[in-house]
Amino acid sequence: xxxxxxxxxxxxxxxxxxxxxxxxxxxxxxxxxxxxxxxxxxxxxxxxxxxxxxxxxxxxxxxxxxxxxxxxxxxxxxxxxxxxxxxxxxxxxxxxxxxxxxxxxxxxxxxxxxxxxxxxxxxxxxxxxxxxxxxxxxxxxxxxxxxxxxxxxxxxxxxxxxxxxxxxxxxxxxxxxxxxxxxxxxxxxxxxxxxxxxxxxxxxxxxxxxxxxxxxxxxxxxxxxxxx
Numbered sequence: 001x002x003x004x005x006x007x008x009x010x011x012x013x014x015x016x017x018x019x020x021x022x023x024x025x026x027x028x029x030x031x032x033x034x035x036x037x038x039x040x041x042x043x044x045x046x047x048x049x050x051x052x053x054x055x056x057x058x059x060x061x062x063x064x065x066x067x068x069x070x071x072x073x074x075x076x077x078x079x080x081x082x083x084x085x086x087x088x089x090x091x092x093x094x095x096x097x098x099x100x101x102x103x104x105x106x107x108x109x110x111x112x113x114x115x116x117x118x119x120x121x122x123x124x125x126x127x128x129x130x131x132x133x134x135x136x137x138x139x140x141x142x143x144x145x146x147x148x149x150x151x152x153x154x155x156x157x158x159x160x161x162x163x164x165x166x167x168x169x170x171x172x173x174x175x176x177x178x179x180x181x182x183x184x185x186x187x188x189x190x191x192x193x194x195x196x197x198x199x200x201x202x203x204x205x206x207x208x209x210x211x212x213x214x215x216x217x218x219x220x221x222x223x224x225x226x227x228x
Contacts, residue, residue: 002117003027005046007037007063008079009055013102017050017079020106021113034058038066045071048113051096053080053087061094068095072172073163075120077112079104126161128217129206133161142201152177153197156190160207160217169214 004021008014009032018028029046031037033055041049049067053060060078067074076098078091083101091099097120098112126133132141140147140157149157155177160168174190194215198207208216 002048003029003044003046004048004050004113005029005031005037005040006050007031007034007055007060008050008052009033010052017106017109021110024110026113032056034063037063041067041070045074048075048077048117050077050079050109050113053078053082053091061090064091064095071176073120073166073168075116077109077116079109120162126158126164128161128164129204129219131157131161131201131204131206133158142204147200149197149200152193153200156193156197156215157201160215164217164219167210167214167216171214173214 002025004026006014006017006028008017008030014030014032018030021028029040031040034057037051051060051064055063060080064076064078067076076096078096078099079102080087080091080099081102082088082091088099088101097116100109100112126135130143133139134141135158138154140149140154156173159173159176170187170190174187177193178189194207194209198204201207206217206219208218210216
């Protein structure tokens with residue numbers, strides 16, 4: 001089930017949007033302000049965030065920048081009454097993927113969410129080459145057979161597959177997999193974890209190394225990058 005974090009301080013609007021989206025299969029958690037949203041996101045990363053601009057304890061752009069510093073590829077939609085051109089530009093340049101102004105049609109918001117999930121690869125089942133990852137079951141299969149991965153290996157593969165075709169930096173992986181609690185880990189830890197992941201997947205060509213920068217999942221042809 002796709003999880004949405006909705007940050008909105010107006011209960012009537014929040015309740016209406018939540019009911020509509022839950023009827024269509026989403027799991028929606030509501031946050032009434034920036035502080036509540038930060039706590040919820042630190043506890044569990046959702047599949048998408050819907051963010052209001054004006055909040056009792058902060059503003060949307062600042063919260064958006066904070067989220068982008070922690071989760072660079074987390075899909076995010078502004079849903080706000082601020083409809084001026086400067087506000088829209090500020091919101092999008094600040095890291096939002098889309099911008100919907102109030103008043104709005106629920107059907108339009110739903111369509112924007114679906115389109116963004118498709119663009120960012122946030123569907124429940126992700127595929128790359130002969131590798132399939134089911135995020136709801138937390139299960140990985142390759143050519144139909146189940147692959148047993150440790151938690152760290154699974155999280156690395158999930159992040160890479162969610163960003164298929166894009167390079168994920170080593171620093172981003174370290175922060176997302178290990179440093180969410182503020183714990184320092186040695187850079188070599190990631191190298192060892194990726195090596196184990198490659199071995200369990202039979203050294204697939206789809207898992208590529210961008211030397212001295214990061215890793216990428218892709219299905220295109222080409223010479224495999226040198227592993228680190």
